[in-house]
Amino acid sequence: MKKIIVLLVTVLFLAGCKKEMEKQDSEIDSTTIQQNIETKVDSIAIKRNDSIQLAKKDSVAAVKKTELEKSKKSKKYAVYKGDAFSYWPIKASDSLRKLFYNTFTKEQQYTIAALNRIDTDHIKTRDTLIVPNEFKSTFMDYTPFPRKLDNLAEVPKTVIFSYPIQAYAVYEKGNLVKWGPTNMGKKSAQTPRGLFFTNWKGRKVTSTVDDEWILNWNFNISNSGGVGWHQYALPGYPASHSCLRLLDADAQWLYNWADQWVLADKKTVKVKGNPVIVFGDYKFGSKGVWHQLVEDPTVTTISKSALEAIVEPYLAEIFNQQTIREEYNKSKSGAKPSEDGLKTVKDSIN
Template sequence: MGKKYMFAEKLKNLPLLGIALALVFTILVQCKKNKEIADQSTNQPLPQKKDSLVETAAPKPAIKYTSMIFSAKKKDSAMVAFNKQFSEEDRYTILALNRLDSKNKWRADTLAIPDKIDHTLMMYSPFPTQLDVLKEVKKMVFFSYPIQAYALYENGKLIKWGPTSMGKKAAQTKRGLMFANWKKELAISTVNSSWKLPFNFNIHNTLGIGWHQYDLPGYPASHSCLRLLMNDAKFMYNWADQWILNKGGATVKANGTPVIVFGDYQWGGKKPWKNLILDPKSNDISVEELNNIINPHLEKILEEQRNREEVVAQKPTEVKPAA
């Protein structure tokens, strides 16, 4: 009877024994998994936090261009069709891409027309959206002679670009590094007193070079100044920083926003923006090209920026901007 009792007790304990074994097995399996995960994590590099200033920019959307021809014999009818097909805002955008303003649209012979319309123009930018070399530079302006366009950067990020008409062949705009000086909401040209120059911002005082609103005829046509559309001239007038003069106004205490004018125009050749019809990237300026243009001037740009910050930090009575 004793043996039967002991056997019966063993049978009663079997379910508890099975549960215990199952629990032990589960723990062992989980420990193994945890070890495998730990091993994987030690063999893989930790994800690095991306710096927004050096993060690779998203690729631009693909744009295709078609041509609209304004032949001499049918220019009027072609212009009627252009006006009918596109809204006023769309026409403004298309003309800007072809370095024309509304006043000079009659000069069009062949327009490059994008298949997508972006009234900010940013979708069509020939300039890189990011320049890491400028990440410490608060504001930077570029004017490209080859493609007759300007670009504005803040800490290396492209914030705006647009068309320009720079100095004609006989009166070319000075190349190189300059700084924004004084500004005047409505200036009078020293070449012809009948020429009114809205939102004029001087960048070379002795040569009288500045950017301002004036006609965009679709080619370099100025007397060395940098012509802009009205909206662009007004934006840049408010965005860029002026110089700061010493007491009395005879000498410069701190320079304004840095400006670089670069490259050469293909005088007498095909207008560069017409090449977009066959190659939408034909006007693009690479990061490497702009780096090569910036690097010789970078130390000077940063030095002037530091000096300006020190001057601005002084008491207001010690800072005298240009009138």
């Protein structure tokens, strides 16, 4: 009897354990399923949040892109400021053109024109002008040329013309004393590069290319080639028939500053004038590099080492001709130099 009771209790106990285990298993399965469901829900939520964030980012990017495009278009009718210079699209906007003339003095307009390699008459013809944000004390403060060249320290007078930046520099014993804009030879009639010397000059020279072209303050640097500097219209790009166009005031200054040659007779040069160096290449078909001053204020700057390297190959001939001139001046004992070439003459090229 006792055995039967013990066996019955054991069976009941085992049955109870089984139910408890099934209940626990059921609860575990239920919890696991719930966790899985929650995980999936969280995952979906995360994905949805990521999508929303990405959508927001895409939306912001699209807005910025649209704003940028609008900004580019609006620059056509508004001043665009850089670090040191600004774009003034005066041709596209009557209001900006009026504002330009009302804002800047005649002297400032002259500076602006020179920085754009034009004369003041061409201001109204330009689509866009490069304008300094602050006007400096003197025009010399805008120079793209180095203030001093050590290898010209013993040379009394030198003129250097740069084709790439369409500008010239005047040095006295290696010290920069003047600079300004120039418009040199167009693509089909480029100004020759290399070393030249000033020779004859003429207050008013009639061009043989066109009798109506009057070249004021003309100073020839290549007699056989008919190349010289003189006053003429500056449209803002190389446009001449090989000569070096200058602003009127600059041409007059150089006319009075440079020395002429001395002739032994009509065909023999006894003493050459001052050295003139023309260097570099212009990227025809593109706007001049000075149009990039808004993005890069140093884009036209020529370093001291770079310009000294350009001058170096010509030094031997420069000093040779300088010695000849010095010996001639000593022999004259203070007599006035020959006035040959001062009369009005006809140049072969303008």
